[in-house]
Amino acid sequence: MSRPAAADVVSLFNDNPSxxxxxxxxxxxxxxxxxxxxxxxAVPNVSNYQQIVRMSAQTGSTTDLIKWxxxxxxxxxxxxxxxADVTDAWDEAARRGWSDDTALRSTxxxxxxxxxxxxxxxxxxxxxxxxxxxxxxxxxxxxxQQFLDVVDAAHAKGITPISSGGATSWESLIWFQQxxxxxxxxxxxxxxxxxxxxxxxxxxxxxxxxSDLYRRGAFSAPDAQTTDLPAQFTQGTTAMCLYGTxxxxxxxxxxxxxxxxxAFLLPPPPGGARSVIVESGVLAVSANAHKLDAAHAxxxxxxxxxVQTAWSGFLRxxxxxxxxxxxxxxxxxVAAQVRRERPTQAIRYWEASPPVLIEGxxxxxxxxxxxxxxxxxxxxxxxxxxxxxKEWKVWTS
Amino acid sequence: MDVLTPADPxxxxxxxxxxxxxxxDPRSERRRAAVWVGAFLTPAVALILLxxxxxxxxxxxxxxxxxxxxxxxxxxxxxxxxxxxxxxxxRSLLNTVLWVVGTLVLPVLLGLLLAVLTHSVRxxxxxxxxxxxxxxxxxxxxxxxxxxxxxxxxxxxxTLNAVGLGGLQQEWLLHWPMNTLVMIVATTWQAxxxxxxxxLIGLQTIPSETIEAARLDGAQGFQLxxxxxxxxxxxxxxxxxxxSIVNSLKTFDIVWLLTQGGPGTASExxxxxxxxxxxxLNRYGYGAAVSVVLTVVVVAASWLYLRRQVQQRSGEGV
Amino acid sequence: MxxxxxxxxxxxxxxxxxxxxxxxxxxxxxxxxxxxTGSPRWWFTSxxxxxxxxxxxxxxxxxxxxxxxxxxxVIGGAVAVVISALAAFAVTVMPVRRPGLxxxxxFIGTVLPLQxxxxxxxxxxxxxxxxxxxxxxxxIYVALTIPFAFFVNRNFMxxxxxxxxxSAQLDGVNWLSMxxxxxxxxxxxxxxxxxxxxxTWIWNDLLFGITLSLSPNVRPxxxxxxxxxxxxxxxxxxxxxxxxxxxxxxxxVLFFVFQRFFVNSLRLTA
Numbered sequence: 013m014s015r016p017a018a019a020d021v022v023s024l025f026n027d028n029p030s031x032x033x034x035x036x037x038x039x040x041x042x043x044x045x046x047x048x049x050x051x052x053x054a055v056p057n058v059s060n061y062q063q064i065v066r067m068s069a070q071t072g073s074t075t076d077l078i079k080w081x082x083x084x085x086x087x088x089x090x091x092x093x094x095x096a097d098v099t100d101a102w103d104e105a106a107r108r109g110w111s112d113d114t115a116l117r118s119t120x121x122x123x124x125x126x127x128x129x130x131x132x133x134x135x136x137x138x139x140x141x142x143x144x145x146x147x148x149x150x151x152x153x154x155x156x157q158q159f160l161d162v163v164d165a166a167h168a169k170g171i172t173p174i175s176s177g178g179a180t181s182w183e184s185l186i187w188f189q190q191x192x193x194x195x196x197x198x199x200x201x202x203x204x205x206x207x208x209x210x211x212x213x214x215x216x217x218x219x220x221x222x223s224d225l226y227r228r229g230a231f232s233a234p235d236a237q238t239t240d241l242p243a244q245f246t247q248g249t250t251a252m253c254l255y256g257t258x259x260x261x262x263x264x265x266x267x268x269x270x271x272x273x274x275a276f277l278l279p280p281p282p283g284g285a286r287s288v289i290v291e292s293g294v295l296a297v298s299a300n301a302h303k304l305d306a307a308h309a310x311x312x313x314x315x316x317x318x319v320q321t322a323w324s325g326f327l328r329x330x331x332x333x334x335x336x337x338x339x340x341x342x343x344x345x346v347a348a349q350v351r352r353e354r355p356t357q358a359i360r361y362w363e364a365s366p367p368v369l370i371e372g373x374x375x376x377x378x379x380x381x382x383x384x385x386x387x388x389x390x391x392x393x394x395x396x397x398x399x400x401x402k403e404w405k406v407w408t409s
Numbered sequence: 410m411d412v413l414t415p416a417d418p419x420x421x422x423x424x425x426x427x428x429x430x431x432x433x434d435p436r437s438e439r440r441r442a443a444v445w446v447g448a449f450l451t452p453a454v455a456l457i458l459l460x461x462x463x464x465x466x467x468x469x470x471x472x473x474x475x476x477x478x479x480x481x482x483x484x485x486x487x488x489x490x491x492x493x494x495x496x497x498x499x500r501s502l503l504n505t506v507l508w509v510v511g512t513l514v515l516p517v518l519l520g521l522l523l524a525v526l527t528h529s530v531r532x533x534x535x536x537x538x539x540x541x542x543x544x545x546x547x548x549x550x551x552x553x554x555x556x557x558x559x560x561x562x563x564x565x566x567x568t569l570n571a572v573g574l575g576g577l578q579q580e581w582l583l584h585w586p587m588n589t590l591v592m593i594v595a596t597t598w599q600a601x602x603x604x605x606x607x608x609l610i611g612l613q614t615i616p617s618e619t620i621e622a623a624r625l626d627g628a629q630g631f632q633l634x635x636x637x638x639x640x641x642x643x644x645x646x647x648x649x650x651x652x653s654i655v656n657s658l659k660t661f662d663i664v665w666l667l668t669q670g671g672p673g674t675a676s677e678x679x680x681x682x683x684x685x686x687x688x689x690l691n692r693y694g695y696g697a698a699v700s701v702v703l704t705v706v707v708v709a710a711s712w713l714y715l716r717r718q719v720q721q722r723s724g725e726g727v
Numbered sequence: 728m729x730x731x732x733x734x735x736x737x738x739x740x741x742x743x744x745x746x747x748x749x750x751x752x753x754x755x756x757x758x759x760x761x762x763x764t765g766s767p768r769w770w771f772t773s774x775x776x777x778x779x780x781x782x783x784x785x786x787x788x789x790x791x792x793x794x795x796x797x798x799x800x801v802i803g804g805a806v807a808v809v810i811s812a813l814a815a816f817a818v819t820v821m822p823v824r825r826p827g828l829x830x831x832x833x834f835i836g837t838v839l840p841l842q843x844x845x846x847x848x849x850x851x852x853x854x855x856x857x858x859x860x861x862x863x864x865x866x867i868y869v870a871l872t873i874p875f876a877f878f879v880n881r882n883f884m885x886x887x888x889x890x891x892x893x894s895a896q897l898d899g900v901n902w903l904s905m906x907x908x909x910x911x912x913x914x915x916x917x918x919x920x921x922x923x924x925x926x927t928w929i930w931n932d933l934l935f936g937i938t939l940s941l942s943p944n945v946r947p948x949x950x951x952x953x954x955x956x957x958x959x960x961x962x963x964x965x966x967x968x969x970x971x972x973x974x975x976x977x978x979x980v981l982f983f984v985f986q987r988f989f990v991n992s993l994r995l996t997a
Contacts, residue, residue: 029954053941056954059688060937066691067849073858088691092480179583180669233561235583239963243763266963267761368690379673382583442822445902449817450829452810453873457836460870464844464851471846519741526738534986539742541986542749545978547931547949550971553964554752564751564769598748602982603924607879610920614886630730644882652837652875659840684842693846700843707838715834 021051022306024295026079027061029054034326041319046309050077069094069300076301077310079131080294082119083363084370090122096297096304097125098311105129105315111332115357116292129314130332131293132324134258136190136360137275137346141245141252144171145274148251152276159279163230166251172232174225175241175253176381179234182362184377185370186254189289189361191218194280197287197356204364206404210397219380219389221281226384234381242266245273254278256291260342261328275342277349286355291362292332369403465704472697481694488698497674501682504589505658508678509710511593512600512657517649519597520604521642524612525634537605544602552666555595556582559667585675588668592676596663600656604649611645612638651715658707679703756968763965776969782962783955783970792948793974796930798861799947803868804926808880808918811873815880816906820892830881836874845938852939859941867935872925879924883917884910923985927978948974 020043024035032052039049053075055061068074069092078095080086089095102120105111116133120126140152148166153159166173178184193200195214202208203215225231232250238259244250245268263273277288295314297307313319317336324331328340330347337347362370373396380392472488474481492498523540527533543551558564559581566578582588615638623637639646661680664670670677670685677685683703687696754768759775760782783789814833818826848867849858857863887910895905911918936950943951952974955967 054954055937055941056950057937062691063688063846064849064938067846068853070850073853092477180667180671233580235560235580236562237560237964240763242963243761246761368692371689375671375673378671379675382580382672446817446821446823449813449821449902449906450823453814453833453877454829456810456866456870456873457833460848460867461836461839461844464847465839467847468843523738523741526734531735533738536738536742538983538986539745539749541982542979543745545927545982546749546752546975547952547971548933549949549952550752550968550975553967553971554748557755557964558748558751598745601745606920606924606985610883610916613916614883644886648879648882651878655838661840661842680840680842683840687842687846697843700840703840704838704843707840708835711834711838712831 018051020048022048022077022301022303022310023075024050024052024077024079025061025065025075026052026054027056027058028079029056031327034323037326038319038323041316041322042310042313045313045316045319046306048303048306048310050310065089069298074298074300076298076303076307078296078298080128080296081363082128082130082292082294083359084366085363086120086127086294086296087122088367090127094299095127096299096301096308097127098129098297098308099126101129101308101311101314102126104312105333108316110315110317110320111334113332113334116290116332119292119359119363120294128294128296129311131295132258132327132329133332134256134291134329135277135346135350136186136254136256136289136291138278139241139245139253139255139260139263139273139275139342141248141250142272142274143246143248144251147171147248152274154279156279156281160228162251163225163228167229171248172244172250173230173252174232175236175238175244175250176231177234177236177238178381179378181378182374183238184234184381185361185374187222188218188377189358189364190254190278191221191281193287193289193358194278194284195221196283197285197358200287200358204359204361206365206400210393210400215393216389219393220386222380223384223386223389234378238262239266242268257343257346258291258327258329260340264328264340270341273342275346277346277353277355286353288350288355288357289360290357291360365400366403366407368406369400372399372403468697469701472694472701474694476693476697477691484694488695489702491695492698492702497677497682500675501677501679504676505660505678505680505706507586507589508593508660509654509657511590512596512660513650513653515593515597516600516604517653519601520649521608521646523601523605524608525638528609528612537609540605541602543599546599548662549666551595551599552663555592555663556667559591559595582668583672585672588671589676592663592667595667596660600653604653607645607649608642611642614644615641647715651711654710654714655707658703658710679706752968752972756965756972758965760963760965763963775965779966779969780973782966783952783973788943788946788951789948789970789974791943792946792951793977795861795864795945796947796949796974797977799864799868800926800929803865803872803929804922806865807869807872807925808876808922810869811877811921812880812911812914812918813906814873814877815884816910819881819884819887820905820910821902833874833877836870837878838874841871841934845934849938858939859945861945864935864940864945864947867939868929868932871932871935872928875928876921876925879921880914880917883914887913919985923981926981930978 032054035050035052043049055064065074065078065080066089069089074094080089102117111130116130117126120128120130144166145151145162148162148169148171150162150165153162163173176183176187178186189200192203192215195218199208199212199214203210203212209215238253238255241250241253242263243266245263257275260273260275264270277286280286295311297304297311301307315333317333320331320333320336324336325338328338328343330337330343334347334351337344358364362374364370376392376395376399380388471481473483473485475484475488476482523537527536556563561580561583565581569575569577579587581591619637619641620633623633628636659680660678661684664676664678664681665684668676670681674682674685679699680703683696683699686692686699751769754771755763756779757771757774757776758768759778762775814829817823818829823829852858852863857866891909892905895909900908931949932947933949933953936947937953940946940950952967952970955962955970
């Protein structure tokens, strides 16, 4: 990792090898702007990736740029001092009108300074199969009741209404975050900041909604995989899936035609307001980078529309710059709905609280998905709160 | 294998001594022997010391710290105290014991059975190949395969439905202890091949005269197996059982890939707890404590089994 | 004769049962990704295998990975077997004062949970510049595979009658010649079995391949395949299976060949 590289290249370490062509494309646009290209290196396994970043931070042999997660996960390593301050990149982006998103900016902040620039800005939307919807004769739902009607219609026709995995993975947080945030966005923020309790009324109502949906037969088996979804969407055997827009590319690459795929923001449950969960990756500058100035220059130029167009075009996902939208029908549909409805934005649960707390709570949610009864819901919430009590003390110590 | 008939002890005593006239200095003899022994042993010992033992000792040292990968704080034995008072640890231990029993009994017995059976059957080689192939498959291919056999809408449930046994369908991987039992079956599928091969090698070391002599004495089939073959297989049995104990205590890959220790942490083994604490939660000190405990358990278990076997020298049998 | 037919039936039943999952792997690797809905197939419906294999080779550096893995497995396995045979010989035949101690010292290597020393090993490799080098990979693979090979060889050498080594000593043969001329050929099968086991182990290792290597010319094939089924995997299970099948082919072939050799030598002695 610390081998001498070409003069006009900055090294980048990430956990997704399939992004390499995208980084090359972005690099060719970065060159005229900052003077440097990108040389990506990847480790495919997420937890190994994190180990290597931590271990190499100790040995000082790190790459110039690092991909990380925002929110508390960013704070976790920022406070260890291994990242460089890139507040100037955000100021520049705000000045040039590329991205003026204060909600997003706060998730990149630690003690008043920003420690990374947004790699992408994905929304959690409901992907749907247009063939399935046509078979059911339904339209995109705009209210919760219409959504329930679609679910019931699909269930009656033997189509799996919603594919929802998470029995053994992080995906179990998707519906939890959607329902809690949808019911009360302010509460979601308080909850994830450690100022509200998991046993409060909003959480109880969210879990009740969730287990009611299970009772209706709305969900697939909890060990469903999204890699099975493309063929299911094309054949119309599954109707919907709540997921991040960053997966659009994977759907399209695995056989779903752009014309057969669509996405909409889930309508808020009764009593809630329009709100959407946002996930944003981080491009951070390593404090021990060999080419520190070069890395800073790249970070400053990252949000330039020409770079973002190349990068988002490859990713087929939305960018932190709302003006840059790739030419993919599904993504355009989402971006248009966001622009029209202006929902409040919440950070994904995965990054919303201290990592140790989240990892444990996500396992509780996975256990709930396997046994989605009201009794289990109460137990789940109690366990989550116990863990929260313990872990918040550890985090602030 | 060419097997010499045991030399007559009386004869060796009366064999004329060579080098009668030379005076041997016992100390230089011993020193020369020691040099030879050193030369033979050094490569193995050096590699293991440097690349395996030293990192382990460093990890054990780390278990005395509260470490998150970037900053560390000395805490003495509090990681161990926290470990033993953690309710999840008890469940981990239970699962590990289940795994030891399961993967000791099934692959070893099946391997032995098949080694002996396919010995005397015409198409034995084909049967052996069928059993051994899974061992050659990589861990991730195996996990992928068993995932889509065992997931809720996977092959097993679909087959049960198709043959009318739909009532037996279940979420194989999602509930404890069913998921542990099913994973033990999956591991047996893969591991039997290894013990089969080892037992096959062991069968080879049995001189045919011994078998003939036993047959002449009237031993047949199962009797022959129990009284003659099994004892002769002792050295290999020790290897197979020893390795099964060790590998089952370290069970990690298949549980991680199929259930991630779920639901919650119900199907975690000690190795999984160690991995989760160290690499997912970034609590290096605590994870190091778990790995020290696991190592102690494995060493103790294998010592219990192997201690009698280790003192023997060549030719004394095991 | 019913005993024999009963045995035959039992063996056939067991073999068929064993083949079923392997069969599934092969069939489903043939399914094109667009048709894969998550329900496993029991019979070939199309010949998507080659497009799946091509997809696997395209999206990940599987070809280069295979070459790397071949080198690590052959060299690592062979070196480990030789070193462990030397040590096994020393412990069983030569006048070692505390054979038990040495046995445990080397056996401990196989007892330690692998994840335990990932972190110190990584740091050590990074500081000694062995990180992401082929030497580094071969070195750790040799170290990891010595203990089990040692165990197998030692137990096998214990079955060699003491008289053979005693008469060789009386004949004034030195240790090295005794090892090379007598014990090594006698233990040929055990050595071969140990080599094949360790070859397979190194071939299928994922953990160290991922942690200690990064560049395409160092990464083993399991690491490159993990690219396909990782968290951001953009290809479906059929492609991953096709890749895994191709990557497993050499070890399967090796086992098959080994079987043949084995059966032959059995006939020679029966």
